[in-house]
Amino acid sequence: MSWNSAGEFFAMGGYAFYVWGSYAVAAVCIAGELWWLRHRAETLRSRPGLSRQP
Amino acid sequence: MAINIWKYASPQTFYPLAGKLAPWFLALAAVLALVGLYIGLLVAPTDFQQGNAYRIIFIHVAAAWMSMFIYLVMAFWCAVGFVMNTRLSFMMALALAPTGALFTFIALWTGALWGKPTWGTWWVWDARITSELILLFLYIGFLSLHAAIEDLRRADRAAALLALVGAINVPIIYYSVKWWNTLHQGASVSLTRAPSMASTMLVAMLIMSLAAWMYAIGASLLRVRIIIAERERGADWLEAGALP
Numbered sequence A: 001m002s003w004n005s006a007g008e009f010f011a012m013g014g015y016a017f018y019v020w021g022s023y024a025v026a027a028v029c030i031a032g033e034l035w036w037l038r039h040r041a042e043t044l045r046s047r048p049g050l051s052r053q054p
Numbered sequence B: 001m002a003i004n005i006w007k008y009a010s011p012q013t014f015y016p017l018a019g020k021l022a023p024w025f026l027a028l029a030a031v032l033a034l035v036g037l038y039i040g041l042l043v044a045p046t047d048f049q050q051g052n053a054y055r056i057i058f059i060h061v062a063a064a065w066m067s068m069f070i071y072l073v074m075a076f077w078c079a080v081g082f083v084m085n086t087r088l089s090f091m092m093a094l095a096l097a098p099t100g101a102l103f104t105f106i107a108l109w110t111g112a113l114w115g116k117p118t119w120g121t122w123w124v125w126d127a128r129i130t131s132e133l134i135l136l137f138l139y140i141g142f143l144s145l146h147a148a149i150e151d152l153r154r155a156d157r158a159a160a161l162l163a164l165v166g167a168i169n170v171p172i173i174y175y176s177v178k179w180w181n182t183l184h185q186g187a188s189v190s191l192t193r194a195p196s197m198a199s200t201m202l203v204a205m206l207i208m209s210l211a212a213w214m215y216a217i218g219a220s221l222l223r224v225r226i227i228i229a230e231r232e233r234g235a236d237w238l239e240a241g242a243l244p
Helices: A006-014 A016-046 B005-009 B011-043 B052-084 B087-119 B127-148 B152-166 B169-179 B199-231
Strands: none
Touching: A006 A016, A006 B052, A016 B052, A016 B087, A016 B199, B005 B011, B011 B052, B011 B087, B011 B199, B052 B087, B052 B127, B052 B152, B052 B169, B052 B199, B087 B127, B087 B152, B087 B199, B127 B152, B127 B169
8 A cells, every 4th residue: 555644645646636637537538428328228218219310 | 169250240139249248348347447446546656756646547548548449449340341341330330439539538638637747738749649639530520420421321431431541540649659759758568578667557557458448348339239229220129128
């Protein structure tokens, strides 16, 4: 373990904004994609005749 | 015993298979990501040059590798579609593109957040970064071109042609740090020499890349099911119960 306390971990040696900013954006992107996939599937289920004309 | 892989070249047989496989790939991605984050954020030591800013690597490299790899797989399916004239190949390419674009965006964004503390700038027009930006435009171009053409067969083929021509950009991204004098550093991992980083860092980076890989497979399988369901609407086999 390379940390002495939780505060030290979250501070990331002064780079908290850059490190956590990167992880947050990646997490939001992936959550967003999964949400979008689910939304598309639900749209398709609820009105299969009306979804985007293939 | 020979398994007939051609059987799964038809949307009808691939559809349930993709539905069975997708949750497993996503679950595997989640487990690998947890292990990779644990090693990368808690176990791996602080870098003696970059301090803790280097921990962006576990997202950045995984996303950048996947952004290039997904493009190659997408171009591969486009080529298969042209040669074999299989509909599913084009659907697979279309299913991969948004996930590829997402990873390209993550690679660029985390690159900017890494560049600021280490280079002093969010962005430079160096060969590696510019060619990665072009990759993002290629993904977006592929999707826009496909969406702009009404006739699906023509949309598939036109977008596939764009994807194939754009594939030349991937080796340019990969070798840009060798061919040009870039601000972006060279490869940290190579098959021909020992890696230039602590082994826990390397292990975490590889596990995170594997997680990104599994996620990309899971997400594209989910998307290809939606694409199949949209295109095959009205087909007898695709009843309400079988929708994604």
